[in-house]
Amino acid sequence: MKKSDFPIGIFDSGIGGLTVLKEICKVLPYENIVYFGDTARVPYGIRSPETVTKYALECIRYLLNHKIKLLVVACNTASAISLKDIRENVKIPVVGVIEPGAKAAITITKNKKIGVIGTEATVKSGAYRKAITEFLPQAEVFELACPLFVPLVEEGWTDDIIAYLIAEKYLKSMINKAVDTLVLGCTHYPLIKNVIQKIMGTVCLVDSAIETSLTVSKILNDNNLLKDNSISVNKKFFVTDSPDKFIAVGERFLNDKIINIERIAL
Amino acid sequence: MKKSDFPIGIFDSGIGGLTVLKEICKVLPYENIVYFGDTARVPYGIRSPETVTKYALECIRYLLNHKIKLLVVACNTASAISLKDIRENVKIPVVGVIEPGAKAAITITKNKKIGVIGTEATVKSGAYRKAITEFLPQAEVFELACPLFVPLVEEGWTDDIIAYLIAEKYLKSMINKAVDTLVLGCTHYPLIKNVIQKIMGTVCLVDSAIETSLTVSKILNDNNLLKDNSISVNKKFFVTDSPDKFIAVGERFLNDKIINIERIAL
Numbered sequence: 001m002k003k004s005d006f007p008i009g010i011f012d013s014g015i016g017g018l019t020v021l022k023e024i025c026k027v028l029p030y031e032n033i034v035y036f037g038d039t040a041r042v043p044y045g046i047r048s049p050e051t052v053t054k055y056a057l058e059c060i061r062y063l064l065n066h067k068i069k070l071l072v073v074a075c076n077t078a079s080a081i082s083l084k085d086i087r088e089n090v091k092i093p094v095v096g097v098i099e100p101g102a103k104a105a106i107t108i109t110k111n112k113k114i115g116v117i118g119t120e121a122t123v124k125s126g127a128y129r130k131a132i133t134e135f136l137p138q139a140e141v142f143e144l145a146c147p148l149f150v151p152l153v154e155e156g157w158t159d160d161i162i163a164y165l166i167a168e169k170y171l172k173s174m175i176n177k178a179v180d181t182l183v184l185g186c187t188h189y190p191l192i193k194n195v196i197q198k199i200m201g202t203v204c205l206v207d208s209a210i211e212t213s214l215t216v217s218k219i220l221n222d223n224n225l226l227k228d229n230s231i232s233v234n235k236k237f238f239v240t241d242s243p244d245k246f247i248a249v250g251e252r253f254l255n256d257k258i259i260n261i262e263r264i265a266l
Numbered sequence: 267m268k269k270s271d272f273p274i275g276i277f278d279s280g281i282g283g284l285t286v287l288k289e290i291c292k293v294l295p296y297e298n299i300v301y302f303g304d305t306a307r308v309p310y311g312i313r314s315p316e317t318v319t320k321y322a323l324e325c326i327r328y329l330l331n332h333k334i335k336l337l338v339v340a341c342n343t344a345s346a347i348s349l350k351d352i353r354e355n356v357k358i359p360v361v362g363v364i365e366p367g368a369k370a371a372i373t374i375t376k377n378k379k380i381g382v383i384g385t386e387a388t389v390k391s392g393a394y395r396k397a398i399t400e401f402l403p404q405a406e407v408f409e410l411a412c413p414l415f416v417p418l419v420e421e422g423w424t425d426d427i428i429a430y431l432i433a434e435k436y437l438k439s440m441i442n443k444a445v446d447t448l449v450l451g452c453t454h455y456p457l458i459k460n461v462i463q464k465i466m467g468t469v470c471l472v473d474s475a476i477e478t479s480l481t482v483s484k485i486l487n488d489n490n491l492l493k494d495n496s497i498s499v500n501k502k503f504f505v506t507d508s509p510d511k512f513i514a515v516g517e518r519f520l521n522d523k524i525i526n527i528e529r530i531a532l
Contacts, residue, residue: 048508151417242314
């Protein structure tokens with residue numbers, strides 16, 4: 001097997017990374033993919049940095065047994081907190097979701113006021129702020145945790161008055177700060193993009209999943225690792241808890257069937 | 267040390283069991299208490315039965331090292347799914363929260379239509395239905411998962427229009443079923459009791475935490491295990507993730523300071 005035929009590995013704390021997988025499949029439809037969701041310990045966004053890194057490394061060790069050619073850390077929380085530790089433990093290219101999102105925001109903003117919304121752990125880490133100000137030191141970055149968005153999306157209440165009121169309550173401060181760009185710094189948030197856009201008006205939303213898929217494509221291309229044929233394109237899913245809920249919610253995320261799925265014990 | 271001076275052990279998946287601790291302290295103010303919250307793996311309510319039981323047994327094994335005289339499984343999900351397995355592994359009396367809640371509901375109901383709200387895992391287990399119909403076979407039991415209530419309570423949004431609309435959306439079906447009694451089958455729910463009561467009108471709400479504290483008191487009394495003096499009353503807390511959030515949210519739950527707390531690795 002040629003190295004370019006090896007799968008891309010995608011790690012997430014649970015189901016949210018499927019929004020990243022979906023975008024990668026759009027840009028790179030021939031690629032084989034192995035997805036790992038730590039559904040027995042999701043969500044990471046409420047946990048301490050040490051625990052997030054411990055869990056992430058355990059999962060990635062498993063994923064590395066599957067001869068992947070590139071690792072995507074699709075979870076914003078793990079990307080924000082553990083990327084350095086992950087890179088130290090992995091010999092293949094590693095793509096997190098923070099840097100692609102931060103770079104896109106920098107390109108888009110005109111008034112240099114950038115908002116970032118995410119989990120408590122992502123916001124507390126300040127990872128987006130660091131990534132944005134590294135490239136654009138004059139940027140003002142406003143970070144905000146929106147803990148109710150994830151359960152709201154998983155419940156499927158993404159387009160009703162409740163979603164609107166919750167989003168309005170959280171995002172009021174972002175409107176007051178007059179940001180012109182808002183990074184959706186959690187894999188679940190693209191699923192309530194419509195509601196967020198309604199509240200934020202003309203503010204430009206950055207979907208880290210899309211930006212990450214473009215980064216993945218570029219790295220594979222630069223390293224001659226693109227799979228160049230449509231023969232036997234496989235998607236394999238590993239989860240740490242029962243696959244039932246992952247399949248039920250995941251098929252809504254992907255708008256596609258989830259077939260090749262296996263529960264594993266860490 | 268007399269056996270009656272041994273602490274009561276309280277196990278919970280996280281922070282919610284503090285509502286049970288609070289009620290136990292009201293009824294039994296002299297007792298020593300060791301509380302264990304599995305905050306590195308909370309919430310249990312979204313997980314499969316096998317995973318809930320595995321995690322619960324790991325935590326309880328730790329708690330048993332602390333010479334407890336009685337074990338309270340304060341987590342509704344673990345009580346619903348794992349109580350049998352826990353009892354098989356423990357030689358001291360074990361009190362879950364399901365049976366006390368179910369018995370109270372049976373005593374209260376007049377029309378024999380009883381509602382139960384809880385996590386997805388608790389509802390799926392059918393544990394409340396089984397416990398209620400065992401004692402009152404003619405009872406009609408309506409079980410309903412309300413996944414957004416826990417994050418709503420943890421966010422502290424327990425008394426605004428959003429809480430009201432979410433509760434209304436969930437509880438509509440309970441009103442249609444004309445239940446006259448509703449069991450709050452999750453440790454977090456007593457904290458949004460006011461909103462639930464407003465929507466349910468004259469329906470009687472059963473708070474499992476209160477019922478459980480009465481059961482604990484009775485068992486200790488029946489077994490001559492009541493601590494009968496107020497000398498050196500201790501509360502000790504163990505958590506599996508950083509204590510910061512547990513303290514911040516927990517003090518709101520308890521309306522009291524949390525001091526003697528330690529993070530442990532399982």
